[in-house]
Amino acid sequence: xxxxxxxxxxxxxxxxxxxxxxxxxxxxxxxxxxxxxxxxxxxxxxxxxxxxxxxxxxxxxxxxxxxxxxxxxxxxxxxxxxxxxxxxxxxxxxxxxxxxxxxxxxxxxxxxxxxxxxxxxxxxxxxxxxxxxxxxxxxxxxxxxxxxxxxxxxxxxxxxxxxxxxxxxxxxxxxxxxxxxxxxxxxxxxxxxxxxxxxxxxxxxxxxxxxxxxxxxxxxxxxxxxxxxxxxxxxxxxxxxxxxxxxxxxxxxxxxxxxxxxxxxxxxxxxxxxxxxxxxxxxxxxxxxxxxxxxxxxxxxxxxxxxxxxxxxxxxxxxxxxxxxxxxxxxxxxxxxxxxxxxxxxxxxxxxxxxxxxxxxxxxxxxxxxxxxxxxxxxxxxxxxxxxxxxxxxxxxxxxxxxxxxxxxxxxxxxxxxxxxxxxxxxxxxxxxxxxxxxxxxxxxxxxxx
Amino acid sequence: xxxxxxxxxxxxxxxxxxxxxxxxxxxxxxxxxxxxxxxxxxxxxxxxxxxxxxxxxxxxxxxxxxxxxxxxxxxxxxxxxxxxxxxxxxxxxxxxxxxxxxxxxxxxxxxxxxxxxxxxxxxxxxxxxxxxxxxxxxxxxxxxxxxxxxxxxxxxxxxxxxxxxxxxxxxxxxxxxxxxxxxxxxxxxxxxxxxxxxxxxxxxxxxxxxxxxxxxxxxxxxxxxxxxxxxxxxxxxxxxxxxxxxxxxxxxxxxxxxxxxxxxxxxxxxxxxxxxxxxxxxxxxxxxxxxxxxxxxxxxxxxxxxxxxxxxxxxxxxxxxxxxxxxxxxxxxxxxxxxxxxxxxxxxxxxxxxxxxxxxxxxxxxxxxxxxxxxxxxxxxxxxxxxxxxxxxxxxxxxxxxxxxxxxxxxxxxxxxxxxxxxxxxxxxxxxxxxxxxxxxxxxxxxxxx
Numbered sequence: 029x030x031x032x033x034x035x036x037x038x039x040x041x042x043x044x045x046x047x048x049x050x051x052x053x054x055x056x057x058x059x060x061x062x063x064x065x066x067x068x069x070x071x072x073x074x075x076x077x078x079x080x081x082x083x084x085x086x087x088x089x090x091x092x093x094x095x096x097x098x099x100x101x102x103x104x105x106x107x108x109x110x111x112x113x114x115x116x117x118x119x120x121x122x123x124x125x126x127x128x129x130x131x132x133x134x135x136x137x138x139x140x141x142x143x144x145x146x147x148x149x150x151x152x153x154x155x156x157x158x159x160x161x162x163x164x165x166x167x168x169x170x171x172x173x174x175x176x177x178x179x180x181x182x183x184x185x186x187x188x189x190x191x192x193x194x195x196x197x198x199x200x201x202x203x204x205x206x207x208x209x210x211x212x213x214x215x216x217x218x219x220x221x222x223x224x225x226x227x228x229x230x231x232x233x234x235x236x237x238x239x240x241x242x243x244x245x246x247x248x249x250x251x252x253x254x255x256x257x258x259x260x261x262x263x264x265x266x267x268x269x270x271x272x273x274x275x276x277x278x279x280x281x282x283x284x285x286x287x288x289x290x291x292x293x294x295x296x297x298x299x300x301x302x303x304x305x306x307x308x309x310x311x312x313x314x315x316x317x318x319x320x321x322x323x324x325x326x327x328x329x330x331x332x333x334x335x336x337x338x339x340x341x342x343x344x345x346x347x348x349x350x351x352x353x354x355x356x357x358x359x360x361x362x363x364x365x366x367x368x369x370x371x372x373x374x375x376x377x378x379x380x381x382x383x384x385x386x387x388x389x390x391x392x393x394x395x396x397x398x399x400x401x402x403x404x405x406x407x408x409x410x411x412x413x414x415x416x417x418x419x420x421x422x423x424x425x426x427x428x429x430x431x432x433x434x435x436x437x438x439x440x441x442x443x444x445x446x447x448x449x450x451x452x453x454x455x456x457x458x459x460x461x462x463x464x465x466x467x468x469x470x471x472x473x474x475x476x477x478x
Numbered sequence: 479x480x481x482x483x484x485x486x487x488x489x490x491x492x493x494x495x496x497x498x499x500x501x502x503x504x505x506x507x508x509x510x511x512x513x514x515x516x517x518x519x520x521x522x523x524x525x526x527x528x529x530x531x532x533x534x535x536x537x538x539x540x541x542x543x544x545x546x547x548x549x550x551x552x553x554x555x556x557x558x559x560x561x562x563x564x565x566x567x568x569x570x571x572x573x574x575x576x577x578x579x580x581x582x583x584x585x586x587x588x589x590x591x592x593x594x595x596x597x598x599x600x601x602x603x604x605x606x607x608x609x610x611x612x613x614x615x616x617x618x619x620x621x622x623x624x625x626x627x628x629x630x631x632x633x634x635x636x637x638x639x640x641x642x643x644x645x646x647x648x649x650x651x652x653x654x655x656x657x658x659x660x661x662x663x664x665x666x667x668x669x670x671x672x673x674x675x676x677x678x679x680x681x682x683x684x685x686x687x688x689x690x691x692x693x694x695x696x697x698x699x700x701x702x703x704x705x706x707x708x709x710x711x712x713x714x715x716x717x718x719x720x721x722x723x724x725x726x727x728x729x730x731x732x733x734x735x736x737x738x739x740x741x742x743x744x745x746x747x748x749x750x751x752x753x754x755x756x757x758x759x760x761x762x763x764x765x766x767x768x769x770x771x772x773x774x775x776x777x778x779x780x781x782x783x784x785x786x787x788x789x790x791x792x793x794x795x796x797x798x799x800x801x802x803x804x805x806x807x808x809x810x811x812x813x814x815x816x817x818x819x820x821x822x823x824x825x826x827x828x829x830x831x832x833x834x835x836x837x838x839x840x841x842x843x844x845x846x847x848x849x850x851x852x853x854x855x856x857x858x859x860x861x862x863x864x865x866x867x868x869x870x871x872x873x874x875x876x877x878x879x880x881x882x883x884x885x886x887x888x889x890x891x892x893x894x895x896x897x898x899x900x901x902x903x904x905x906x907x908x909x910x911x912x913x914x915x916x917x918x919x920x921x922x923x924x925x926x927x928x
Contacts, residue, residue, distance in 0.1 A: 040913070072908050073848060087848040320903070332906045335913055353901045360905035369905050398523060398537040428878030431910045434917075435884040437903055442892030451803045453770070453887055455810035455819050456782045458522050460881045463490065463781055467884075 030055040033345055034120060034135035036110045036281065038067030040331045041312025041338035042141030043091070046102050048342025056345070060096075060104040061122060061133065066165045067091060067104050072331060074168035075198035078175070085169060113138060113285035115305050137307050137345055140287070140295065141338065142278035144313040144329045149186070149273045153247025158254040158268040162191050163275070171268070175202060180267035182207070184257040186244045188215035192272035193227070193363045196236050199270075200364075206236045207264055209257060211243040218359065219422055220374045222389055223408055226424045230366045239264075275329045278314045290316035294327040299351040301341035309344070311337040318354035320441060321372045321419055322381045328355045358437050360430050367430030371437045372420030375410050384413045388474040392466035394429040396458035405429040407470040409436075409446070416446040416475070435467055446474045480505040483795055484570060484585035486560045486731065488517030490781045491762025491788035492591030493541070496552050498792025506795065510546075510554040511572060511583065516615045517541060517554050522781060524618035525648035528625070535619060563588065563735035565755050587757050587795055590737070590745065591788065592728035594763040594779045599636065599723045603697025608704040608718040612641050613725070621718070625652060630717035632657070634707040636694045638665035642722035643677070643813045646686050649720075650814075656686045657714055659707060661693040668809065669872055670824045672839055673858055676874045680816045689714075725779045728764045740766035744777040749801040751791035759794070761787040768804035771822045771869055771890060772831045778805045808887050810880050817880030821887045822870030825860050834863045838924040842916035844879040846908035855879040857920040859886075859896070866896040866925070873916075885917055896924045 033049055035042045038060045050058045060067060068091040076082040093104040107125040114121060119132045146161035148154045158180070160171050174180045182205035185192045192208065193216060200206045208215075208231065214224035215231070215238075231238050239259065246258040247269055256265040277294035281287075288304045290296035294316035301309045312334035319326045328334075333355045343350035360369040378385035387410045395402040405425035411418050421436035423429060439449050450471035456463050464472075483499055485492045488510045500508045510517060518541040526532045543554040561580075562571040569582045596611035598604045608630070610621050624630045632655035635642045642658065643666060650656045658665075658681065664674035665681070665688075681688050689709065696708040697719050706715040727744035738754045740746035744766035751759045762784035769776045778784075783805045793800035808821040828835035837860045845852040855875035861868050871886035873879060889899050900921035906913050914922075 070846065070848070070908065070913070072906070072913075073846060076849060076908060081850055082848050330906075331913055332903060336901065336903075354903075356903040358903045358905045360907045360910050362907060362909045367907075367910060369910075371903065371905070396520065396523060398520070398532050399526060400531055427910045428881065431878065431905060432881065432884060434882060434902070434904045434915075435888050437905070438885050438888035438892070438894075441898070441902055442888070442894065444888075444892065448891070451786065452884070452891055453782065453786075453804075453806040453808045453821065454884045455808045455821070455881060455887070456522070456780075457810045457812060457817075458520065458526060459812045460810050460817060460819075460877045463520070463522075463785055465884075 030057045031136040032134060033058045033137045033139070034133055035060045035139040035141060036120065037141035037143055037312065038062035038104055038106070039069065039071070039143060040334035042139060043068045044335045044338030045139050045141060045311050045342040045345065047100055048339050049345035050100055050102050052343060052346035052348065054101070058102045059133065060102060061108045061110050061120070062104060062106045063109045063125065064164050064166055065106050067093065067106060068096065069165045071163070071165065074162060074165065075194040077168050078172055079198040079201040085165065088165065110281050111284065113281065113287065113308065115285065115308065118307070138309065139341055139345070140282060140308065140310040140314060141312045142281055142314045144275040145278045146271070147274040147276055148271060149244070151244065151246050153249055153254065154271065156247055156249040156254040157252055159247055160268065160270050161272070162195065162270065174268050175204065181205065182266040183268050183270060184264060184266035185209065185270045185272065186257065187272035189272045189274065190216065190218070190359065190361060192270070194361055195270050195272070196231065197363050200234055200236060207239065207257070207266055208236050209239045209242045209244050209259065211241065213241050216368070218370055218374065219368065220376060220387065220408060223406065223422045223424055226406060227363055227366060227368055230364050234364045277327045282310070282314070290325050292316050292325045292327040299353070300344050300349070301337060301352065309341045311341040317352065320354040320356050324381070326355065326357070328357060330355065330357065330359060332358070356437055356440055358433060360433060362427060366424055367427045368424050369430035369433035370420070370422045371433050372418070372440045373410055374420055374422070378410050378419045383419060385410055385419055386413055386477065388470060388477050390466065390470045390473055392469050393462055394425050395460065396462060399458040403429070405466045407466045409470045409474050411446055411474055418444055418446065418449060432467065446471050450475060480507045481586040482584060483508045483587050483589070484583055485510045485589040485591060486570065487591035487593055487762065488512035488554055488556070489519065489521070489593060490784035492589060493518045494785045494788030495589050495591060495761050495792040495795065497550055498789050499795035500550055500552050502793060502796035502798065504551065508552045509583065510552060511558045511560050511570070512554060512556045513559045513575065514614050514616055515556050517543065517556060518546065519615045521613070521615065524612060524615065525644040527618050528622055529648040529651040535615065538615065560731050561734065563731065563737065563758065565735065565758065568757070588759065589791055589795070590732060590758065590760040590764060591762045592731055592764045594725040595728045596721070597724040597726055598721060599694070601694060601696050603699055603704065604721065606697055606699040606704040607702055609697055610718065610720050611722070612645065612720070621720070624718050625654065631655060632716040633718050633720060634714060634716035635659065635720045635722065636707065637722035639722045639724065640666065640668070640809065640811060642720070644811055645720050645722070646681065647813050650684055650686060657689065657707070657716055658686050659689045659692045659694050659709065661691065663691055666818070668820055668824065669818065670826060670837065670858060673856065673872045673874055676856060677813055677816060677818055680814050684814045727777045732760070732764070740775050742766050742775045742777040749803070750794050750799070751787060751802065759791045761791040767802065770804040770806050774831070776805065776807070778807060780805065780807065780809060782808070806887055806890055808883060810883060812877060816874055817877045818874050819880035819883035820870070820872045821883050822868070822890045823860055824870055824872070828860050828869045833869060835860055835869055836863055836927065838920060838927050840916065840920045840923055842919055843912055844875050845910065846912060849908040853879070855916045857916045859920045859924050861896055861924055868894055868896065868899060882917065896921050900925060
């Protein structure tokens with residue numbers, strides 16, 4: 029009888045682990061248990077569904093349970109919550125969301141891929157109707173209905189993080205008034221302030237009502253439905269509220285089952301993705317990983333990291349020996365006409381982590397200045413004072429400019445210093461860049477500052 | 479009295495060397511001698527001038543001799559040919575192009591930055607009117623006049639190299655019929671054939687009459703002006719001809735002056751840019767450099783390499799100790815709606831250089847498939863069989879996709895292998911990429927093939 033693999037969670041990490049295992053070892057009997065109604069979708073695509081750029085939510089879905097079984101030979105059961113792993117008996121205690129029926133599923137090998145959960149602030153009103161978070165495709169559908177059917181015309185966004193910024197963009201594109209609140213002095217704390225200011229300029233230019241240093245004290249309602257955000261004594265009315273005050277690893281199942289967590293609060297795994305319990309793996313945003321610059325254990329909420337972890341676990345399930353080396357917390361997002369990318373440590377993070385660090389920031393162009401469509405491109409490098417080693421980078425500019433963060437990702441991974449960075453033979457043609465690539469300019473400026 | 483620095487050649491390498499030296503050591507007396515009528519222009523911009531995307535040739539010029547003197551304190555004399563370096567007397571024998579007047583210029587330190595020269599095929603008719611090469615801004619002006627004033631409506635391009643392809647694009651955009659001839663079975667030998675085929679498809683889609691395996695035997699004329707290209711016994715009439723059968727280092731002055739050349743045929747320099755003669759530097763396309771993968775001495779015709787060499791020489795002129803480490807021959811160019819990028823070794827080059835190499839090639843998307851504007855992106859990796867070390871890469875896709883070659887440039891510079899490449903934490907958001915970046919997909923495919 030073939031090994032029974034059970035994967036809890038049917039998105040980036042879980043789906044990749046299941047697919048990879050089944051591809052390499054077709055005899056495996058692979059089952060996915062998913063609490064929500066959907067598997068294998070792009071959560072990153074939800075803002076483009078809400079903005080109207082993607083017409084149907086189905087476009088965001090790669091596999092349904094039916095096509096997954098047919099094309100990959102993998103069973104998926106949606107609407108099933110895994111409540112506890114009974115590790116001694118190699119079973120998972122489950123509950124059907126709709127009928128409430130309880131049952132157990134046997135496994136030989138188990139993968140926990142339960143992802144992340146949105147945090148909620150400890151304020152009144154988070155349970156009101158028309159208060160949303162965004163972590164699942166269902167959230168997108170519900171917000172879409174609040175706009176489409178119920179005709180919401182304004183949105184209050186609490187928290188200007190990754191999701192808050194994307195949603196500000198999407199809802200504004202959809203024609204809503206958008207009020208964006210953050211208690212910090214700058215948006216998106218994953219950027220240094222000097223870069224965040226560029227983003228704030230763009231938000232204001234696009235008509236977002238930006239309220240910084242504004243701590244939301246309560247979400248106020250009327251008849252059980254959200255009506256206004258309260259900041260100090262002021263009320264800001266809106267038709268819906270969207271909360272983005274951070275995320276945490278989805279470790280409820282692990283905790284209920286005695287599977288140890290790591291220092292970051294995510295599930296403790298080795299570099300092959302194995303938890304401390306035999307035969308039980310964890311992958312994706314619920315599993316801890318290592319930061320490649322600081323060396324510290326971290327919880328990452330990125331799909332890219334989740335997919336790579338899932339791939340390694342899938343290969344290990346199939347009997348290979350595969351490892352995942354860690355994350356730089358690289359992210360990129362489009363906020364109106366600016367894209368924002370970051371990798372490694374910000375100056376703030378580097379100083380906090382004990383590095384003697386400094387940063388330089390330059391502005392150049394993404395294409396030859398005479399080439400049609402040439403636009404500004406801003407590059408920030410964070411580096412160690414004593415030896416010029418690169419610690420992180422940030423780029424703000426067009427979509428294509430921001431994606432050039434990958435050059436810094438690769439340089440960081442290789443442990444390059446400013447001198448090595450300044451010598452890179454980067455590509456140039458007038459439609460794609462400048463003779464002196466902005467990354468080279470930044471490295472040369474940093475070498476002078478060094 | 480301050481040191482007198484004389485720089486022969488007023489473009490990428492020469493201009494950068496002069497500017498950098500003067501900035502670091504403002505007391506230096508810096509003079510540029512330039513044979514043509516222009517200094518400090520973007521030769522890469524000429525196709526965009528000819529296509530009409532850049533309206534005035536002046537937009538391609540960064541400094542005129544007047545603004546250079548005013549803003550940077552550097553003298554430039556155009557229309558002056560350096561005929562011989564009299565190294566014993568530290569003088570350069572010069573001749574004015576217009577008046578023919580001969581004179582000498584004294585130097586304490588000299589920089590030779592005479593660039594590259596277009597090769598001409600050893601066939602009849604290269605001296606006819608309306609036969610052009612493209613290596614200087616003047617060439618662009620002359621071709622522009624042949625189209626604008628003289629009303630040329632068709633162009634025969636001999637050689638489908640870097641310049642030939644760019645000109646095919648530019649002239650077609652300008653509305654000319656374009657006939658493109660190459661004696662090889664594929665265009666652009668700097669790509670492997672499988673990638674070149676993608677480019678050939680695009681050329682044909684855009685109405686370029688592509689004649690491969692077609693050796694041009696003669697350029698035929700009437701009354702001293704070009705009339706037709708002859709291939710075998712066939713004649714192909716056209717109003718102008720453009721020849722791109724390769725380039726060579728501009729070493730006439732060095733050879734006339736007894737300055738030794740290297741194995742590549744370019745001027746022999748150390749990593750600081752010093753020739754074998756004291757006080758004489760060479761930088762840019764006339765100077766030899768080292769290939770960072772093969773380790774071999776090479777002649778590079780790239781502006782990016784020239785600028786970096788010039789910068790190092792400029793710093794050395796100012797008393798610093800600066801080196802240039804070498805080239806990957808990274809290039810990128812836009813051919814109609816496809817951009818083509820390459821770095822390191824092609825499979826053909828790797829095998830020729832004695833590597834046990836192989837290649838994989840994949841096709842993916844440059845953005846999430848559901849995101850508007852998502853387009854195909856093709857990645858080819860060349861790697862060493864025994865250890866998976868990356869030897870080179872090629873990308874064909876949109877402008878932005880092709881610029882992602884920089885990730886491979888950085889990986890190559892760091893000596894990464896396929897496994898390291900496959901773990902890179904590259905950025906993803908639907909408008910800028912795919913969850914699995916095409917470079918990661920290619921690395922994973924190569925690992926399986928390994």
